[in-house]
Amino acid sequence: MEHTEHLEHTEAPADMKKQIWRTFWILFALTIVDIALYFILSPSLPKNILFIVLGIVKAYFIVGIFMHMKFEKKFLSSMIVLPMLFICFFIWLALTEADYTYWLRWLFGK
Amino acid sequence: MSNTVTVETSKKSLWGGGRSPFSISYGKLMMWIFLLSDAFTFSSLLISYGFVRYSFPKSPPNEIVQPFTHVEENFVEQMQQQGLFSSEHWPLPELVFNHFPFIHGLNLPLMFVSLMTFILIFSSVTMVLAVEAGHRMAKKEVAFYMLLTIFGGAAFLGCQAWEWAQFITAGASLEGNPFGPTAFAALFFIVTGFHGSHVFSGVILNIVIYLNVLKGTYDKRGHYEMVEKVGLYWHFVDLVWVFVFTFYYLV
DSSP states (O other): OOOOOOOOOOOOOTTHHHHHHHHHHHHHHHHHHHHHHHHHSOSOHHHHHHHHHHHHHHHHHIIIIITOGGGSOHHHHHHHHGGGHHHHHHHHHHHHHHHHHHHHHHHHOO | OHHHHHHHHHHHSTTSSSSOTTSSOHHHHHHHHHHHHHHHHHHHHHHHHHHHHHTSOOOOOOOSOOTTSBOOTTHHHHHHHHTSSOTTSOOOHHHHSOOBTTBTTBOOTTHHHHHHHHHHHHHHHHHHHHHHHHHTTOHHHHHHHHHHHHHHHHHHHHHHHHHHHHHHHTTOOSSOOSSSOHHHHHHHHHHHHHHHHHHHHHHHHHHHHHHHHHHTHHHHHTOOHHHHHHHHHHHHHHHHHHHHIIIIIIO
């Protein structure tokens, strides 16, 4: 007996292979830029923010092209991406408290 | 009569049942939900790292050790004497991660982790090429790219084992750390270990899928969706590494 299933899925674009390699070179270049910036710029807050922005750009390409999210339904992609906003809140919360802990360390030592 | 009309409209409507409102299969949707929950787990680990790190003073700038210069055997002790490694402040990643396999005694800051990053990105590419071949039902190509992905994952795990060994021989553990605060080593082991265990299970899953491809399981089934599902997981592992790389080695 023939055993086949019908599957629902969103179609991949016709030039998928080209897009995959283009994404690879973008990720490759961004990583090189990361390492170059590490040695060119001296440690500072803007530099760290730049690294995080580059990380998010890389994440966009991995999730969008490699994980096919760019071609999925809007509803699905927002369902997965929007909960990540809670993480932003969590980061803000943690860093605010960490600043307080920094001054406690400064005051009481270690 | 009116009854028939209702049935027909409900079939057409997106949430009326009988079809996936997301236009993806149940299995893939559940993989996405799992990845979302896993993203929260990794985020909380990385945020804990951020918390501890931010609560420690920054390292003084490194003006002594230049890249591509000779490194003495007692490098860690030297750095401790210079005040660059101290439990009072967070260490600079360029001084901690400066080893490379087979190149002993040379200061190669961040070179090895960059190599690890490239390995993982490349294995992600071979994975997505396997998925693409699966859409065309090209069995041989899927098998070939799956095999490359397995090699990439194994290479990454080997690199990580080597780096852990470097770290442990230097005296770092969950309870002590020659480079800086104890939490630095503890968080390093826990976060890279948790990520490494994900890579490990990813490699195991890839091997299972690879064997099934060879057996012709998906050919018989009529689609290679299983490759896509495992592919999602594999890309996620790569995605997490992007952030581990950013926060541990760059920031």
